[in-house]
Amino acid sequence: MPTRLLFIEPGGCHDTLNIKLIEGAKAHKQYAALSHCWGSNQPLRTVRENLTQFNKSIPWPDLPQTFQDAVTVANSLGISYLWIDSLCILQDDFLDWERESSQMANIYENAVVTIVAASSAGDSDGFLHPRPEIPQGTVMLQPKKPGLDATPVRFRGRLDHYDDSRLQDPLEQRAWAFQERLLSRRTLLYSTHELRWECNQLRLCECRHNSLTSRANSSHPYAIEPSLSAPPTRTDIYAHWHLQIAKRYAKRKLTKPEDKLPALSGVAHRMSRLLDDQYIAGLWRNDLFGGMLWQTETNSPPLSKPRSYRAPSFAWASVDDAITYHLYTLMKYINQSSEILEVFCQPAGLDPFGQVEKGHMVLQGPLVSARD
Incomplete structure (x- = not known):
């Protein structure tokens, strides 16, 4: 288990959830991890000065939007523990940072799921927001055989999901996020256009073009x-x-x-x-x-x-x-x-x-x- 985890106390609405920092050894269940862009302004981080206070409670309004969204997702999945690097590592303690960063492989490998805030350029942006419309519509297919009725077929524009040289999501440009993606057993990725799921067995996306595709596909960049x-x-x-x-x-x-x-x-x-x-x-x-x-x-x-x-x-x-x-x-x-x-x-x-x-x-x- 990580040295520290955020504990999401059960019950209440999202804006009334009580969040606090606990020792990882005290966690009794599986945890989720967050992969995110810090952005130019990091409004909230754990340092020696606020560690004691965070062990008691972290006020919901103090959490930047990306952290609030991650807590919302974890809570909706029934996961009570969440690992966020800027809150679970002491940011003004080099020895703590070095020790925890050296455990990054174990932290992401052992997370039950990694929540990937791909569309967020900074922690104040959030990732649970309306997405751009993708071109879609309906066409009528007329059978060649006489006497058969035309069949409506819906279509939707395709996205280049896994070629990271084309993706424009901010997180796809960040170095730290690369290994977080490789090390994670399962990822729930919130991109600009859609929600995607990846694990060792398959990949799923909302538009379904790449659904049920084995990760053994040699074109997959995150292996x-x-x-x-x-x-x-x-x-x-x-x-x-x-x-x-x-x-x-x-x-x-x-x-x-x-x-x-x-x-x-x-x-x-x-x-x-x-x-x-x-x-x-x-x-x-x-x-x-x-x-x-x-x-x-x-x-x-x-x-x-x-x-x-x-x-x-x-x-x-x-x-x-x-x-x-x-x-x-x-x-x-x-x-x-x-x-x-x-x-x-x-x-x-x-x-x-x-x-x-x-x-x-x-x-x-x-x-x-x-x-x-």
């Missing part, structure tokens, strides 16, 4: 393991990490650039179980040559160096830009003529998958001129 008819090999898993996870994650935005690695640490922890490999700032020790074949999508203007150290320069986590792995797909045609003599990466804290303090690599191989 930690590659979707193949046969059990994936290590090569398959490495390729999936580079071409699907790292590539999709790198283009997302962060409020704090230093969160580049912590915001993916939960997924990296899960992946390490599959690979039994050493994690090195977004890359893997036994696939370093392949992992270093990344390129930035931006050619001009030149990328500026991050203000604070984040990762060694051979790792894509060292830059703020979308990346590609075009050369990785050609690995089988590349003759490896270099050898890695040494690689070192020191975590900045307790989480081996989190922030990096320093790192280096020693290579041996032929040299060529990079410029004329």
Whole structure:
């Protein structure tokens, strides 16, 4: 269980619900988690100063609209416990934040459902609101066989649900939300246009175009393991990490650039179980040559160096830009003529998958001129 959870006391209308912060060990039932955009103004968060008060009660009017909507959804589902990062992690205590963020994989994996406020750009926006109309109508189909009556058929415009490069929902652009989606067993997603359900077995949407579609579909972007008819090999898993996870994650935005690695640490922890490999700032020790074949999508203007150290320069986590792995797909045609003599990466804290303090690599191989 998470260290802390919000307890929604049963009974009463939504605007009279009593909410308080409790120790996770005292929770006796399953909990829901919230995935959300904080926004530029975070009106409510837990700090040392208000922790004692929040343990007693958090006034309903003090909750921003997105939090109120999440409580409403959880309460409607009969779920009495809710995890919200900004309220369940002490925001002015670095050690508490580091400890809890390192448990992100367990928190989202163990939630009975993750409520995804995809359409909300900030916590004051909310997500339970009227949605734009989608073109729909009725046409009459006239049978070719004489004597049969025409049949009315309703139609509705289709949405590109799962190609996150096209989705315009604010949360789809945020880096932290990416791993929250991957780690969750079940998600209830409130998008701009419709409500969607995803789990390991199927995906459902209001327009029904993608209903009853197995998550084993290889086009699904939110899967930690590659979707193949046969059990994936290590090569398959490495390729999936580079071409699907790292590539999709790198283009997302962060409020704090230093969160580049912590915001993916939960997924990296899960992946390490599959690979039994050493994690090195977004890359893997036994696939370093392949992992270093990344390129930035931006050619001009030149990328500026991050203000604070984040990762060694051979790792894509060292830059703020979308990346590609075009050369990785050609690995089988590349003759490896270099050898890695040494690689070192020191975590900045307790989480081996989190922030990096320093790192280096020693290579041996032929040299060529990079410029004329």
